[in-house]
Amino acid sequence: MKTSMSEQEKQEEVLTPETKTANQPVTRENTHDLVIDVDNVSFGYVPGKDVLRDITMNINRGEVTAFIGPSGCGKSTLLRCFNRMNDLIPTAGISKGEIRILGTDIHAPEVDVIELRKHVGMVFQKYNPFPKSIYENVAFGLRIQGINGKQALDQAVEESLRYAGLWEEVKDRLNASGLGLSGGQQQRLCIARAIAVRPKIVLMDEPCSALDPISTAIIEELITKLRSEFTIVIVTHNMQQAARVSDRTAFFYLGNLIEMDRTTTMFSNPSKKQTEDYISGRFG
Amino acid sequence: MHDISEEIPKHRTANPFASKGGAQKRKDVFTATALRLATYFILLCAGYIFVDIIIKGAPVVFKASPPFVNIDFLTKSPETLMTFETSDGAEHKLDFSDYSQFKRDFPDLKIVEEHSHAFSGGGILGPLVGTALLTGICIIVALFVGLTTAIYLNEYSSKGRFMDLIRLAIMNLAGVPSVVFGLFGLGLFCLVAPVITDAPMESALFTVPILFTKSYISFQGWGTCMLAGGFTLAVMVLPVIIAACEESLKAIPMGFREASLALGATKWQTIAKSVLPYAFPGMLTASVLGITRVAGETAPIMFTAALSHKDKLPWQDVNGVGGFLSQSVQAMPYHIYTVAARIPQSEYTRPMQYGSVFVFLVVVMLFAALSVFLRIHYRKKIKW
Numbered sequence: 001m002k003t004s005m006s007e008q009e010k011q012e013e014v015l016t017p018e019t020k021t022a023n024q025p026v027t028r029e030n031t032h033d034l035v036i037d038v039d040n041v042s043f044g045y046v047p048g049k050d051v052l053r054d055i056t057m058n059i060n061r062g063e064v065t066a067f068i069g070p071s072g073c074g075k076s077t078l079l080r081c082f083n084r085m086n087d088l089i090p091t092a093g094i095s096k097g098e099i100r101i102l103g104t105d106i107h108a109p110e111v112d113v114i115e116l117r118k119h120v121g122m123v124f125q126k127y128n129p130f131p132k133s134i135y136e137n138v139a140f141g142l143r144i145q146g147i148n149g150k151q152a153l154d155q156a157v158e159e160s161l162r163y164a165g166l167w168e169e170v171k172d173r174l175n176a177s178g179l180g181l182s183g184g185q186q187q188r189l190c191i192a193r194a195i196a197v198r199p200k201i202v203l204m205d206e207p208c209s210a211l212d213p214i215s216t217a218i219i220e221e222l223i224t225k226l227r228s229e230f231t232i233v234i235v236t237h238n239m240q241q242a243a244r245v246s247d248r249t250a251f252f253y254l255g256n257l258i259e260m261d262r263t264t265t266m267f268s269n270p271s272k273k274q275t276e277d278y279i280s281g282r283f284g
Numbered sequence: 285m286h287d288i289s290e291e292i293p294k295h296r297t298a299n300p301f302a303s304k305g306g307a308q309k310r311k312d313v314f315t316a317t318a319l320r321l322a323t324y325f326i327l328l329c330a331g332y333i334f335v336d337i338i339i340k341g342a343p344v345v346f347k348a349s350p351p352f353v354n355i356d357f358l359t360k361s362p363e364t365l366m367t368f369e370t371s372d373g374a375e376h377k378l379d380f381s382d383y384s385q386f387k388r389d390f391p392d393l394k395i396v397e398e399h400s401h402a403f404s405g406g407g408i409l410g411p412l413v414g415t416a417l418l419t420g421i422c423i424i425v426a427l428f429v430g431l432t433t434a435i436y437l438n439e440y441s442s443k444g445r446f447m448d449l450i451r452l453a454i455m456n457l458a459g460v461p462s463v464v465f466g467l468f469g470l471g472l473f474c475l476v477a478p479v480i481t482d483a484p485m486e487s488a489l490f491t492v493p494i495l496f497t498k499s500y501i502s503f504q505g506w507g508t509c510m511l512a513g514g515f516t517l518a519v520m521v522l523p524v525i526i527a528a529c530e531e532s533l534k535a536i537p538m539g540f541r542e543a544s545l546a547l548g549a550t551k552w553q554t555i556a557k558s559v560l561p562y563a564f565p566g567m568l569t570a571s572v573l574g575i576t577r578v579a580g581e582t583a584p585i586m587f588t589a590a591l592s593h594k595d596k597l598p599w600q601d602v603n604g605v606g607g608f609l610s611q612s613v614q615a616m617p618y619h620i621y622t623v624a625a626r627i628p629q630s631e632y633t634r635p636m637q638y639g640s641v642f643v644f645l646v647v648v649m650l651f652a653a654l655s656v657f658l659r660i661h662y663r664k665k666i667k668w
Binding site for chain 2: 083085088090114115117118121122124126128129130131140141143144145190193194197
């Protein structure tokens with residue numbers, strides 16, 4: 001990683017100003033604050049059968065990091081390690097290494113997974129709003145934290161829906177079911193629901209894979225907008241999407257992290273042959 | 285232009301698709317007919333049961349003149365029916381209580397030719413009320429235990445040998461004959477179940493004194509009572525309810541749970557807010573059907589709760605909640621069994637038999653209809 005960092009800095013110098021603004025986080029001075037620090041992690045769903053091997057990576061504050069790679073390469077698995085969603089599978093677990101989020105080892109005994117998940121939100125591949133009203137969907141995370149004041153909820157709901165770019169479309173029917181929305185709107189509702197609890201990090205697991213191109217474009221625009229407030233990690237199958245929305249990209253193959261670099265570098269000048277082959281569509 | 289009509293032959297040739305008959309063809313027709321007849325057999329059975337009971341039972345409950353319903357049949361408890369001829373040559377048919385009144389009112393009339401027909405007079409209020417109470421206790425106990433078990437099995441338990449064993453036990457419970465449940469209920473609830481009392485009975489299995497009071501927990505059983513009957517029915521319907529509840533829980537998309545957990549909800553918050561509300565309608569409808577099924581069982585209650593005859597209704601002359609629950613009751617299935625098989629038969633017992641069955645059938649079908657209605661209603665309301 002150290003060497004690639006220096007390469008990356010060199011690369012930045014030759015960037016045109018245009019690409020620079022597109023790919024730079026808004027809070028420049030925080031760029032190098034570590035938010036997620038993955039240190040030599042191996043993970044398996046069944047003991048003895050690791051599906052992720054020796055992963056080491058840093059995810060910086062205020063950046064959008066994209067995970068790309070062919071199906072089954074472990075990118076979603078790693079994403080679900082960050083909020084410990086893999087805990088739902090009894091036999092699954094990290095066999096080696098440490099994941100530190102905001103400086104704390106998330107598997108330390110004194111870490112409450114409930115509190116962790118309040119800081120690390122998630123948006124799923126298949127949009128999954130609850131069969132409740134739009135308002136209640138967004139307020140859900142706050143209600144379970146015991147926030148029930150009408151004013152606080154109203155404000156948080158409006159703010160989150162505005163963030164998700166959904167407010168104008170739904171403000172007149174907040175009490176209608178969230179399931180009455182279109183697919184793209186439902187996914188944005190899920191994003192609003194995730195950011196309503198103000199997490200530091202938002203994990204997105206192929207958020208656009210079930211959506212049409214127009215909805216996808218809206219969500220991509222939204223991701224670029226959210227970057228100023230949240231650190232975003234997005235898993236995607238769509239390389240163009242990774243190129244469009246992310247600051248840095250990590251390429252996974254068969255459970256290994258092949259390469260991680262600034263997106264512009266990665267797509268213009270990958271350092272590994274495998275990455276180049278995948279990006280240029282030779283396999284995957 | 286190409287004219288298609290020219291290509292169609294003017295004269296009709298031999299049909300190339302004509303049936304060639306043969307063994308395969310006959311076999312096909314035969315199979316279809318056999319399958320159809322077997323299906324119609326169900327219709328025949330159901331039709332016979334319903335038509336027979338409605339034809340013979342409905343006239344007992346309904347009548348042609350206002351108020352169109354035989355109110356006595358629904359508001360009186362079973363009594364002995366007296367038929368007699370008085371010395372003036374008139375024939376009378378009176379319930380036993382009215383018969384006593386009649387004798388007091390007309391002391392001069394000499395009664396000749398007197399017959400009594402047990403259980404053929406009065407109505408079925410007692411058994412109806414008893415069955416309602418038994419079913420009510422059954423619902424409370426069965427839903428509580430069934431729901432908690434299903435939630436544990438589906439949401440909390442990890443897979444393993446022990447859980448397989450529990451599931452096997454539940455499935456086997458469903459196959460236990462109802463009379464065995466009756467004896468089990470007698471053995472456990474009537475004779476051994478714990479009660480809190482100041483004066484334990486000699487027959488108690490063992491007693492445990494409660495510290496700092498004069499009371500004991502005495503394992504002496506609840507005796508033959510509606511509580512024991514309701515519990516026995518509940519144990520019997522448990523496998524159905526657990527299965528129904530588990531199915532309903534399984535039908536809830538995993539995404540709801542994941543979304544809730546990812547927002548920082550605890551496991552219980554997730555279950556209570558993102559799973560149960562959506563699973564509940566399904567649980568309820570399936571459970572109602574299961575419970576109507578056991579509400580009609582005779583064997584489990586005949587050892588544990590049911591009386592063939594009782595003068596008072598359950599709420600008359602009782603001593604507190606404890607006294608209320610620890611009394612025996614009449615119940616519809618047992619009443620039907622009594623009037624159908626345990627009393628001398630005459631033409632006067634027929635109305636009681638058919639009337640009872642008719643009313644019971646209507647009640648059960650109403651519950652089944654309610655369950656279907658609830659299901660449709662909630663399906664419309666909750667969709668994903």
